Amino acid sequence: MTHAFASPAALQCRICGQQYPVEPLTICEECFGPLEPAYDLQSLDGDRFREHVESGPTSLWRYEELLPGGPGIDRVDLGAGFTPLRRADNLAERLGLGTLWIKDDSVNPSNSFKDRVVTVAMTMARAFGFEAISCASTGNLANATAAHAAKAGMPCYVFVPDDLERAKILATEAYGAKVVAVKGNYDDVNRLCAEVADTLPWAFVNVNMRPYYAEGSKTLGFEVAEQLGWRLPDHVVVPIASGALLTKVHRAFGELIAVGAVEEKPYRVSGAQPEGCRPVAQAFKDGAEEVRPVRPDTIARSLAIGNPADGMFAMHVARQTRGQIEWCTEREIIEGIELLASTEGVFTETAGGVTVAVLRRLVQQGVIEPGEETVAFITGNGYKTVEALEPYVEPTFHVAPDLDEFLAALG
Secondary structure, three states, X not given: OOOOOOOOOEEEEOOOOOEEOOOOOOEOOOOOOEEEEEOOHHHOOHHHHHHHXXXXXXXXXXXXXXXXXXXXXXXXXXXXXXXXXEEOHHHHHHHOOOOEEEEEHHHOOOOEOHHHHHHHHHHHHHHHOOOOEEEEOOOHHHHHHHHHHHHHOOOEEEEEEOOOOHHHHHHHHHOOOEEEEEOOOHHHHHHHHHHHHXXXXXXXXXXXXXXXXXXXXXXXXXXXXXXXOOOOOOEEEEEOOOOHHHHHHHHHHHHHHHHOOOOOOOOEEEEEEEOXXXXXXXXXXXXXXXXXXXXXXXXXXHHOXXXXXXXXXXXXXXXXXXXXXXXXXXXXXHHHHHHHHHHHOOOEOHHHHHHHHHHHHHHHOOOOOOOOOEEEEEOEEHHHOHHHHOOOOOOOOOOOOOHHHHHHHHO
């Protein structure tokens, strides 16, 4: 059976709609808005799309018809995606929800959802002829970029804040990448990378490859719908760093509706941020139209982006779908990690702790109703941020190698 592919024939400005060729471009020349791939959704049939997906690989590339690159392209692929959608009955009972799912991206090749965006960005970067790969990262993206660069045999340079969690730096170096530790926060790192990208012929996956990079996040939304039996949930809770993940999950649902792969229905998109870096949540609460940058101060380093590129778009999605953007305290982050691990056996990093903590808050506030089928996105593995738990966790018992002493301690 032959299939029509909707792989992008153009880049399109998200603000004014101006179109550009499929090249390493990021900003509209007319209004300076961000560019993203534009697809001919009319060329796809929902039934055939589902058939093509279900016969595809057990990775995000099963959705190739709605991703950059198209068929036949030489992909940089470690098998990212098609991660478990776990029914979380224990956590649901604890929170007072009827049906709760955990989309568990902690089991990707480098243990975070960033593998999704990197496989797409690097595939396009190599197609464009770039010879070296780089990124600005709060940690998870550094791991994913370094891992995929090793697979592709490409030189890799990652730029990170110099106070990053040690585990993330060590893993990046193990993959063979050159780590550039920058004295400053992520926003300082990002500014430097923008200057380097203008100077050296390197592909920065989240700078000059950003329109293609962000498309990888859509696959989380595609997978949720497929794993639910080709239908949409009632409510999703998504962590916010740059805001791109939240907007792309929404875009994924919209594209599935547009091609007829799922039935159209109302759904709500809510976002989660830590109190120490909550520019989008604060702007949402204030009813603002723009997001004011902040200086991050949070243990959730992977969400510590004080000037989020897609923050405004994330607010628009939450408002449009009648969702909410909320924040949680630093202590609640730890409680969220422990709650998910102790109820569902899923150990998440601090970003996942934010998602679970905000999920709990939204239930307590009545924003998420008990009867809503809800999906919470867990984007990274807890072994990356174990030091965040050190002040709060220690052995339950300290005993000598003596049975009587153990039984006495046991009580």
